[in-house]
Amino acid sequence: MNNQAQWNSILTFILAMIGLTIGIGNIWRFSYVLYSNGGGSFFIPYVIAIIIMGIPFLILEYGLGFSFKASFSKLMRSIRPEFEIIAWMVVLFVFIVVIYYMVILGWDFVYLLNSFNFGWGDNPASFFTNSVGGSANLANATSFIIPTLTCTLILWVIFWFVSYRDIDKGIGRLSTVLIPLLFILMILIIIYAFTLPNSELGIITLLTPDWSALSNINIWLAAFGQIIFTLSIGQAMVYTYASYLPKNTKLVDEVLLVVVTNSLYEIFVALGVFSILGYMSSISTIPVNELISEGTGLIFVVFPQIFNEMGLMGHIIAPLLFTSILFAGITSSFALFEPMLSSMCDKFGWSRRKGVTILTIVACICSVLLSTGISSHLVEVIDSFVNNFGILILIGAQAIIFGWFYGVEKVIPYLNEFSTIKMGKKWIFIIKYILPILLIAIWIFGLFGLVENSNLFEIVVDLIITVIVVSLSILFTKINRSNNLQK
Template sequence: MSRHSQWDSSLSFIFAMIGAAVGLGNIWRFSYVLYSNGGGTFFIPYLIAIAIMGIPFLILEYGVGFSFKDSFSNIMRKINPKYEFVAWALVLFVFIVTIYYMVILSWDLIYLLASFTFNWGTDTAAYFVQNVGGSSNLSNAGFLLIPTTVGVLILWVIIWFIANRDVDKGIGKVSKIMIPALFIIMGIIIVYALTLPGAGLGINTLLTPDWGRLADVNIWLAAFAQIIFSLSMGQAIAITYASYLPENSKLIDNVLIVVASNSLFEICTAFGVFSILGYMSVTAGTPMTQLVTEGTGLIFVVFPMIFNIMGPIGRILAPLLFLAILFAGVTSALGFLEPMLNSTAEKLDWSRKRTATVLAIIGCAFSLLLTTGISSYLVGIVDSFVNEFGILILIAVQCIIFAWVYGVDRFLDVLNESSTFTVGKTWTFIIKYLLPIVLIIMWVSGIIKLFSTAKSFEIIIDLIIIASVMAVAYFMTRIKQPEEDS
């Protein structure tokens, strides 16, 4: 069997985990979620979600990965051969995340290059539709958005170049450079943003509490969803990365460092984003409500518009912002790819280099399908379905398997052995009872929301994804491993 990789230190692991957690969602999703879910009031469900879901589940994942020191599919097979199918379904869904994530990163790469000349012009929305993301008009599906296509090819080569090396020399080394660089760049942007005229208006708009919203169940679901997506929870990334840890690692301490870094990053970034939106509101006389948008609209339409009116400082901030997004995206994409890479290499007894090459070719081919004239529409459909349907239910299933079938108490010794902080009955209770219930409620509400608004084209795409995942998961489960573990 191929030798299981190992980090050279806990520091490589911590930077890689922060890299996997801190991604595009922290930069462009969190500020919108905070604003649209009761402002300052949202911090209450957000902090509770971290305490009862983010930290406990990551502790479980670290315990599982560190105890078994194996790939996710092998871990599930060791617990019960029937569960290997669940493992493959999950790592395939996470691999699909890598596929569309690379397309979004390609958009960012285009904007990074455009930011040196402000190529996007005055109509930033038209530039995005015509050159980068396309529209939802299905008649545009027949042609490629060439800049996006070229960007995808370049980025897949970069990801392959890093991923085909041993984890420590590839992901570990890149994370140690990119994550500190990302934090420094965002720090510069945030500090400058806070000095802009109108920053106060932006932050007040962001934080103004709406206490009545606390009774709204949707606010709580939004908080739990943000924690899952923000920490890349339950996606086998933490289990895979933790399986590479050296002996005597302080598992629980590492969880707390990663969660704190992730939350501080997204909260500080939200202050920066809204300070800049406040500046735009004051300078251009545009009401804040018209400027606040989520995701790609915020970063690729509103922000270039703001940089246009900023003068010389906009010429500095624009490349910095798009470079920060690129760093955050690359380290996250490596995290999304790793569970599939590790499980496939162990299953087929392939070298890491061979597995990374095959997966990069397959991943790149599918990413290219998402660079047509309906690129952003397709990415949106796949993103919603994979997260709301696939990953959520599989996190709940994992929780039940590790807690009830394998027995969560079996991880206590390994978790507490070298850690400064320890876990016990409260943690066990959360994993066994509280989390499965919360996750299943979230899944049901997500499914209702997803399918009550879905158009027939979107449902066809969803069905293709589910059929493909089930077929490949079944195929991978049926393959006999070259050497069964003794």
């Protein structure tokens, strides 16, 4: 299945890669991370993290995917059979992400449908709790939130319809349409945001540097953590997309193009977000720092309040924003789905269509279970565990495996054959020595934060996820070995 799949052009691949990296986190996460970690001074650790971690690891994944052209599980198995279990854990954790990611897109879809007439009313916070995301009250776990359930199911049907096709005809074609549209929509929103009265107040609040923050290790950890998640490094997505590349590809050049595009996008979106917050502060007399919220609170509560105050323009900007989030999210969801699909098709000899259908049904059922009255709380718990514990430690393990057991020197001929910028000893040194240390350190800090802030319910959810991931990883690994023996 994977040996035959291929992008029909480099442009299609680049747009798909941009769609992979630019997700909902760029819109609602980066602005908060930037503001809360030193403002303008945060750009120093941010750029260093891109140079030391983001670009080198992406180049590695591009080289591995392009040269090996097989599923991630097959790659790890070829290095050492015992490493295959790590591959399955990676793709399973990433598959869990797409399950709750589609629920978040379901919330956004509800807001998009309500954005034309401001169906959230005068109290967006109450609307989100009652009609979209629910609350942390576990007594509501047995009831479904119908708008979220309905919109999530619709999105899964659309997802299946696109993924069911060959990689180029489905995801490729959609990316060539949605990514340019996404940029056009965000440019319109940002330009309008810059014209709002007192928008500069928000930008000044965002960019005012706190130079003392640079001596705080947590700021540096936040920068490296942001790069890990914004570029989706070490999650088998980049590797899988690169495995579909045609020959004569300038791998290193394309990495740099994708990284620069992703960074510029999230920086300008942050400026737009804070321009709007500056405007809201001026008309409500509420300080900008009190309006700032992370994630769902910013998009689904604060912004609808702002749209309510905008009048006619609010009815235009609101649909544009929620459409942008939907476009950014859906293109990322395809990438999140692809590593599991690729590995399962390679494992069981499924066709792409069969694999997409089976995995979509499984994922859709799981998303339904996350559409209850504790939807947002459950999504937050799962997201925190999967990203701060599961995926982080596995990225560190990959850095060690690829650097010390596989031998990154093997991919250099593929990287340098057509690329303008050549890789050499400095890149090898970063992969073998710097990245493993950094990634393990970030994981340790993330683990401490997870343990300190977890209650009994969260611990139970974390244990359930761990048992499922480890059990399935062992099962899939053993199935493969028995099949190899028969061959």
